[in-house]
Amino acid sequence: MKIIFEKPELFYNFDEQAELIEKLLDIGTALSGTQDLSSLLNLILTKSREITWSDAGSVYLLDHSDNTSKLVFKVAQNASLPNLSFKEFAIPLTPRSLAGYVALKTVSLNIPDAYNLPEHEPYQLDRSFDENISYRTRSVLVVPMQNRKGEVIGVLQLINRKVNPDVTITAENALEMTQSYSKWEERILRSLASQAAISIERNHLQESIEHLFEGFVRASVQVIEARDPCTFGHSERVAELAVRLSQEVNTIQSGSLAAISFSDRQLQELRYAALLHDFGKVGVPEAILTKPKKLYPRQLEVIRHRFALAQRTLELETTQTKYQHLLQHSAQKSADATECQFCQSLPELDTKLSESVAKLSRYWKILLEANEPRVLAEDPLKQLRELAQLTYRDLDGEMKPLLTPEEINQLLVERGNLTAEEREIIESHVSYTYGFLKQIPWTNDLKNVPTIAYRHHEKLDGTGYPLGLKSEEIPIQAQIITIADIYDALTAGDRPYKTGLPTVTALKILQQEATKNTINVDCLELFQQRRVYEVLGHSIDVVMELA
Amino acid sequence: MKIIFEKPELFYNFDEQAELIEKLLDIGTALSGTQDLSSLLNLILTKSREITWSDAGSVYLLDHSDNTSKLVFKVAQNASLPNLSFKEFAIPLTPRSLAGYVALKTVSLNIPDAYNLPEHEPYQLDRSFDENISYRTRSVLVVPMQNRKGEVIGVLQLINRKVNPDVTITAENALEMTQSYSKWEERILRSLASQAAISIERNHLQESIEHLFEGFVRASVQVIEARDPCTFGHSERVAELAVRLSQEVNTIQSGSLAAISFSDRQLQELRYAALLHDFGKVGVPEAILTKPKKLYPRQLEVIRHRFALAQRTLELETTQTKYQHLLQHSAQKSADATECQFCQSLPELDTKLSESVAKLSRYWKILLEANEPRVLAEDPLKQLRELAQLTYRDLDGEMKPLLTPEEINQLLVERGNLTAEEREIIESHVSYTYGFLKQIPWTNDLKNVPTIAYRHHEKLDGTGYPLGLKSEEIPIQAQIITIADIYDALTAGDRPYKTGLPTVTALKILQQEATKNTINVDCLELFQQRRVYEVLGHSIDVVMELA
Structure with missing residues (x-):
C-alpha cells in the first residue's frame, strides 16, 4: 500500500489520503454546525494546526467599527506552552505586521524563518512576544480569511511547522524540530480559512437575526405596557x-x-x-386598564350634574307649590295670613325642601365614599341600595332614577373597582x-x-x-x-x-x-x-x- | 509528476490530488454560503456528480409531517438526458426502494449493477423509470445525509459512474461506458452528504427564525391596529x-x-x-383614535345636563320672581289684580322664560350641528361664538359659562373633529x-x-x-x-x-x-x-x- 509521489513532501498512502480528505470534510461539517464565534475560531485553529503539524497559531478578525480598521487578536494556541494565558486585544491595521500585510494585500505569506525576513518587505516580526515567553518563532504561514465576496474578514496565522506531530518546541530546538510549510499546506489552508470566514459571517447573520427578534419582542412588550x-x-x-x-x-x-x-x-x-x-x-x-375608581371620571361629572338638576327641580317644585298656595290665598282674600291654612303650611314646605336637599347632599357623600376602590362595608352597601331607589323629575316631566342601574352596579363592586364585565374584559x-x-x-x-x-x-x-x-x-x-x-x-x-x-x-x-x-x-x-x-x-x- | 498507487482506482498526481481537495473544500464553502434549499440541493448533487463522474443522480429529503414519514424526491439530474423534465413528488418510506432502505438503515449502498441486485435484500429497482426514458441504470451509490445528531434527514443517490467524464450514456452503451463506484468515492460522498445535511438544517433554522421574525412583526402590527x-x-x-x-x-x-x-x-x-x-x-x-365627533360622548352628556340645569334654574328664578310679586301684591292688598302693576307684568315674565328656554333649545341644536365632524360654515361659527358667551347660575349661586373654553375649542374645530392638541398627539x-x-x-x-x-x-x-x-x-x-x-x-x-x-x-x-x-x-x-x-x-x- 505504498505510494510514491514525485513531490517529496507528500507521502500519503491510500488510507492516509482518505483520512486527510475525511478530516477536511469533517472540518467543513464542524464549521457548518458550530454556533458560537469563540468555538468556531478555536475549532478552525485547532484543526488547521492538526493537519499541518503546527506548534502554535492565532486568529485575527478585522474590526471596522468606530471608523478605524483594526485587527482583533481573538484566539491564540501554543501546544508547547499550554499554560500561556491569553486576552483578546486589538492592533492597528498596517502592513508592518504579518497579519496586517496579509489582510491589506489579500495574499498569503509562507515564511521559512520569521527571524530572517526579506528586507524589501514592509512587514516585520515583533520578537518581544517570543522573548517574553522564551519561544522561537521560525516557520510561519499566514493566510487571509475571505468571505463570499472575496473581502478579507480575518487572518489565520500558523507558527512552527513541526517535523513530527509529537515534539515540543523550545527556543533551543526550534531550528532543528521545525520546517517550512509546503505549497500544498498553503493551498489547503487558504481554502479552509475562507470556509471558516463564510461560517463566521453566517453565524454572525444568524445571531443578528436572533438578536433582532429578541429586540423587537422586548420593544413591543414595552410599548404595549406603556x-x-x-x-x-x-x-x-x-x-x-x-x-x-x-x-x-x-x-x-x-x-x-x-x-x-x-x-x-x-x-x-x-x-x-x-x-x-x-x-x-x-x-x-x-x-379599563387605567380606571382609577369605580366610576369613570366623566361619569361622576354627569351624576354630579344630575344631583344638581334634582336639587334645582325640588327647589322649583317647592317654589311653584308656594306660588300656587299664595294664588289661592289671594283668591280667598282672607284678611290675615296668620289665619290662612295655606300660609301656615309655608314654613313646613321650606323645611321639607331643606331636608330633601340635605338628603341629596348626604347621598352624594355616600356615593363619593362608595366610589373609592376599597372593600365595601355592610353599611354603605345598605345606603347604596336606598340610593338606587331615588328618582328625580327630568325636564320632560318624567320621574327618572337618580342613578342608572349601570352606575349602581359599578358602585356596588365589593372588591377593587372593576365590575364583573370589566373584569371579564x-x-x-x-x-x-x-x-x-x-x-x-x-x-x-x-x-x-x-x-x-x-x-x-x-x-x-x-x-x-x-x-x-x-x-x-x-x-x-x-x-x-x-x-x-x-x-x-x-x-x-x-x-x-x-x-x-x-x-x-x-x-x-x-x-x-x-x-x-x-x-x-x-x-x-x-x-x-x-x-x-x-x-x-x-x-x-x-x-x-x-x- | 506521476504517482503510482497500489490501488488501481486512484491515479491522482500531485496537482490532481490538490485539485480534488480544493474542490472538496470549495464544496464546503459553497454549501456554507448558499441560502436557499433548492440551490443547495442542486449544488450538492452537481458537485458530487462532478467529483465521481456520475451521469445522473437525485436527492431525497425525509418529510415527517402529517404523522407519516415520506421521502420527497427533491432534485434529479441526468447529464445524458438534459431535457428531462422533473417535478417534485413523495414516495412512501419503505426498505423496498434503494433510498428508503438507506434512510431506514443509515447505511450506504454501493451497487455495481442495479439490474442485478442481491436476492435476499428487500430493496428493488423500479425499472419503469428507465423504460419511460430509454435509459439503463447500472452502477448506483446511495448514501444517507446525516445531521449533527446522526439522524438521517435525506438521501443522496448517484447513478452510473462513467469511465470518462465526457461520455454520454445510452441504454446501449451503459454496460461498456460505466463502472462501479470505489470505496474511496463512497467514503467521500458520505462525508459530503452529511456536510450538506448540516447546511440544510442550518438553512432551515435561519429561514425559520426569519419567518418567526416576520410573523411576529405582522401579528403585532395587527393587534395594534385592532x-x-x-x-x-x-x-x-x-x-x-x-x-x-x-x-x-x-x-x-x-x-x-x-x-x-x-x-x-x-x-x-x-x-x-x-x-x-x-x-x-x-x-x-x-x-382619540376612535373619537367619533368633536365632543366625546360622555362630554356631550355632561353638557346636556348643564343645559337642563340652566333651564330649570331659569324656571326656578321666574317662579321665584312671580312668587315675590304675588307676595308684594298681597301685602298691598289692592282690590283688583287687573289694576295691579305686578300682576300685569306676570305674562311678560312667562313670555321671557319661554323665550329663554327656546333660546337654550336653539343653541342646543346648533351645538349638536357643530359637533358633527364636517367643515364648519361661517354662520354656525358666529353662533358658536355667541354660545360661548352664555352663562347660567349654578347651585352655589355663581354665574358660570354654559360651555367651558375647552368645549368651545373642540366645537370650533373647522376641519375634521380633532383639536390642535389632539391632532398633535x-x-x-x-x-x-x-x-x-x-x-x-x-x-x-x-x-x-x-x-x-x-x-x-x-x-x-x-x-x-x-x-x-x-x-x-x-x-x-x-x-x-x-x-x-x-x-x-x-x-x-x-x-x-x-x-x-x-x-x-x-x-x-x-x-x-x-x-x-x-x-x-x-x-x-x-x-x-x-x-x-x-x-x-x-x-x-x-x-x-x-x-
Missing part, C-alpha cells in the same frame, strides 16, 4: 423571575421537582412565554394573548410559547381562568410563571389604586395561595428559599424574619 | 403598495427615477418600514414609531428601517411633520411609502367618520398634492400608469376615464 403605567416593566420582571426560578428547579435533586430539568432552549421558550404573557393587554381598552387578555401567539410561526424550539403563556392564570385546584384547568393539565413552566406573575403584581402594585407591597407581605399572600392549593407549593418554597426575588433587587432583610 | 377598527389592515396594504411601486421604479430607464434601483434586500427594508410606519399609534389613546405617533424602531437592533440589511418610517409624513416642500424636511432630505423609500399611505388612507377611510373614496377620487387628490409639490410626481405617475393600486384588488374601470 399604555398602562401601573404595570410598566412587569413582563421583563416576570421573565427574569421565572427564568431564575426555573434555573433553581434544575438544581433540585429530590422531591417532586427532581425529575424536572430545563434545557437552555426550554429556558428560552419559558422566557419568551413570560415576556409575552400579558401581550394580549393591548386588546383591553386603556379606560381584563381577564380576556389571556385568550387574546393566546390568539396572538398562536398565529406566530414559532420555531420548533419555541413551539410551546403559546400554550405556556395561555395557562398563566390557571390554578392547580381548577379555580383559575380561562379554562379552569387542574394541576396535571398546567405545564410546570406556566406554574412557574404564575408565581413570578403574582409576586410582581403584588410588589409592584398592578392597579392604578394599589401601591406595591413589601416582599414579606407578598410572600405571605403567596403562601396563603399555596395553602389553598392554587399555586405550586414546591416552586414557591424554592422561590423563597433561594431568594429568587432578589434578581429584581428587592430587599431581603424583611424576608429573613419571615423565615 | 385598537382602531378604521385603520385595520392599513399597514399591510401600505407595505404591499410600497413594494409594488418600488418594483415598478426598478423598471424605469429614463427620467429622475432611472438612477434608482432597489435590491431585494432594500425592498425588504422598505417593506418593514412600511409595515411598521404606524406602529407608534399604540401610544395614541384609543379615545396623533401626529406624535411618527416620533413614537421612530423611538420604538430606533431601539431595535436591526441587522445591517435593515438598518434604515427607522429613518424611512420616520419620514413618511414629511412633504417635499417642507410642510410635513415632524421635522419639516425638504425633498432632498427625504429618502426616496419614504416618498414611496407616503404615496401608498395617502392612497390607502383615502380609499379605506382612516377616521371613524370617514368612508373610503373611490380610486379615481383618491388619485385626483394625490394629483393635487403632486401639483402642490408635496409628494413625488414621478412616483405618483408610475403609481397610476402601472396601476399599482390593483395589488389591493381595487376597481380599475373608474381609473380609465381619469386617464
Whole structure:
C-alpha cells in the first residue's frame, strides 16, 4: 500500500489520503454546525494546526467599527506552552505586521524563518512576544480569511511547522524540530480559512437575526405596557423571575421537582412565554386598564350634574307649590295670613325642601365614599341600595332614577373597582394573548410559547381562568410563571389604586395561595428559599424574619 | 509528476490530488454560503456528480409531517438526458426502494449493477423509470445525509459512474461506458452528504427564525391596529403598495427615477418600514383614535345636563320672581289684580322664560350641528361664538359659562373633529414609531428601517411633520411609502367618520398634492400608469376615464 509521489513532501498512502480528505470534510461539517464565534475560531485553529503539524497559531478578525480598521487578536494556541494565558486585544491595521500585510494585500505569506525576513518587505516580526515567553518563532504561514465576496474578514496565522506531530518546541530546538510549510499546506489552508470566514459571517447573520427578534419582542412588550403605567416593566420582571426560578428547579435533586430539568432552549421558550404573557393587554381598552375608581371620571361629572338638576327641580317644585298656595290665598282674600291654612303650611314646605336637599347632599357623600376602590362595608352597601331607589323629575316631566342601574352596579363592586364585565374584559387578555401567539410561526424550539403563556392564570385546584384547568393539565413552566406573575403584581402594585407591597407581605399572600392549593407549593418554597426575588433587587432583610 | 498507487482506482498526481481537495473544500464553502434549499440541493448533487463522474443522480429529503414519514424526491439530474423534465413528488418510506432502505438503515449502498441486485435484500429497482426514458441504470451509490445528531434527514443517490467524464450514456452503451463506484468515492460522498445535511438544517433554522421574525412583526402590527377598527389592515396594504411601486421604479430607464434601483434586500427594508410606519399609534389613546365627533360622548352628556340645569334654574328664578310679586301684591292688598302693576307684568315674565328656554333649545341644536365632524360654515361659527358667551347660575349661586373654553375649542374645530392638541398627539405617533424602531437592533440589511418610517409624513416642500424636511432630505423609500399611505388612507377611510373614496377620487387628490409639490410626481405617475393600486384588488374601470 505504498505510494510514491514525485513531490517529496507528500507521502500519503491510500488510507492516509482518505483520512486527510475525511478530516477536511469533517472540518467543513464542524464549521457548518458550530454556533458560537469563540468555538468556531478555536475549532478552525485547532484543526488547521492538526493537519499541518503546527506548534502554535492565532486568529485575527478585522474590526471596522468606530471608523478605524483594526485587527482583533481573538484566539491564540501554543501546544508547547499550554499554560500561556491569553486576552483578546486589538492592533492597528498596517502592513508592518504579518497579519496586517496579509489582510491589506489579500495574499498569503509562507515564511521559512520569521527571524530572517526579506528586507524589501514592509512587514516585520515583533520578537518581544517570543522573548517574553522564551519561544522561537521560525516557520510561519499566514493566510487571509475571505468571505463570499472575496473581502478579507480575518487572518489565520500558523507558527512552527513541526517535523513530527509529537515534539515540543523550545527556543533551543526550534531550528532543528521545525520546517517550512509546503505549497500544498498553503493551498489547503487558504481554502479552509475562507470556509471558516463564510461560517463566521453566517453565524454572525444568524445571531443578528436572533438578536433582532429578541429586540423587537422586548420593544413591543414595552410599548404595549406603556399604555398602562401601573404595570410598566412587569413582563421583563416576570421573565427574569421565572427564568431564575426555573434555573433553581434544575438544581433540585429530590422531591417532586427532581425529575424536572430545563434545557437552555426550554429556558428560552419559558422566557419568551413570560415576556409575552400579558401581550394580549393591548386588546383591553386603556379606560379599563387605567380606571382609577369605580366610576369613570366623566361619569361622576354627569351624576354630579344630575344631583344638581334634582336639587334645582325640588327647589322649583317647592317654589311653584308656594306660588300656587299664595294664588289661592289671594283668591280667598282672607284678611290675615296668620289665619290662612295655606300660609301656615309655608314654613313646613321650606323645611321639607331643606331636608330633601340635605338628603341629596348626604347621598352624594355616600356615593363619593362608595366610589373609592376599597372593600365595601355592610353599611354603605345598605345606603347604596336606598340610593338606587331615588328618582328625580327630568325636564320632560318624567320621574327618572337618580342613578342608572349601570352606575349602581359599578358602585356596588365589593372588591377593587372593576365590575364583573370589566373584569371579564381584563381577564380576556389571556385568550387574546393566546390568539396572538398562536398565529406566530414559532420555531420548533419555541413551539410551546403559546400554550405556556395561555395557562398563566390557571390554578392547580381548577379555580383559575380561562379554562379552569387542574394541576396535571398546567405545564410546570406556566406554574412557574404564575408565581413570578403574582409576586410582581403584588410588589409592584398592578392597579392604578394599589401601591406595591413589601416582599414579606407578598410572600405571605403567596403562601396563603399555596395553602389553598392554587399555586405550586414546591416552586414557591424554592422561590423563597433561594431568594429568587432578589434578581429584581428587592430587599431581603424583611424576608429573613419571615423565615 | 506521476504517482503510482497500489490501488488501481486512484491515479491522482500531485496537482490532481490538490485539485480534488480544493474542490472538496470549495464544496464546503459553497454549501456554507448558499441560502436557499433548492440551490443547495442542486449544488450538492452537481458537485458530487462532478467529483465521481456520475451521469445522473437525485436527492431525497425525509418529510415527517402529517404523522407519516415520506421521502420527497427533491432534485434529479441526468447529464445524458438534459431535457428531462422533473417535478417534485413523495414516495412512501419503505426498505423496498434503494433510498428508503438507506434512510431506514443509515447505511450506504454501493451497487455495481442495479439490474442485478442481491436476492435476499428487500430493496428493488423500479425499472419503469428507465423504460419511460430509454435509459439503463447500472452502477448506483446511495448514501444517507446525516445531521449533527446522526439522524438521517435525506438521501443522496448517484447513478452510473462513467469511465470518462465526457461520455454520454445510452441504454446501449451503459454496460461498456460505466463502472462501479470505489470505496474511496463512497467514503467521500458520505462525508459530503452529511456536510450538506448540516447546511440544510442550518438553512432551515435561519429561514425559520426569519419567518418567526416576520410573523411576529405582522401579528403585532395587527393587534395594534385592532385598537382602531378604521385603520385595520392599513399597514399591510401600505407595505404591499410600497413594494409594488418600488418594483415598478426598478423598471424605469429614463427620467429622475432611472438612477434608482432597489435590491431585494432594500425592498425588504422598505417593506418593514412600511409595515411598521404606524406602529407608534399604540401610544395614541384609543379615545382619540376612535373619537367619533368633536365632543366625546360622555362630554356631550355632561353638557346636556348643564343645559337642563340652566333651564330649570331659569324656571326656578321666574317662579321665584312671580312668587315675590304675588307676595308684594298681597301685602298691598289692592282690590283688583287687573289694576295691579305686578300682576300685569306676570305674562311678560312667562313670555321671557319661554323665550329663554327656546333660546337654550336653539343653541342646543346648533351645538349638536357643530359637533358633527364636517367643515364648519361661517354662520354656525358666529353662533358658536355667541354660545360661548352664555352663562347660567349654578347651585352655589355663581354665574358660570354654559360651555367651558375647552368645549368651545373642540366645537370650533373647522376641519375634521380633532383639536390642535389632539391632532398633535396623533401626529406624535411618527416620533413614537421612530423611538420604538430606533431601539431595535436591526441587522445591517435593515438598518434604515427607522429613518424611512420616520419620514413618511414629511412633504417635499417642507410642510410635513415632524421635522419639516425638504425633498432632498427625504429618502426616496419614504416618498414611496407616503404615496401608498395617502392612497390607502383615502380609499379605506382612516377616521371613524370617514368612508373610503373611490380610486379615481383618491388619485385626483394625490394629483393635487403632486401639483402642490408635496409628494413625488414621478412616483405618483408610475403609481397610476402601472396601476399599482390593483395589488389591493381595487376597481380599475373608474381609473380609465381619469386617464
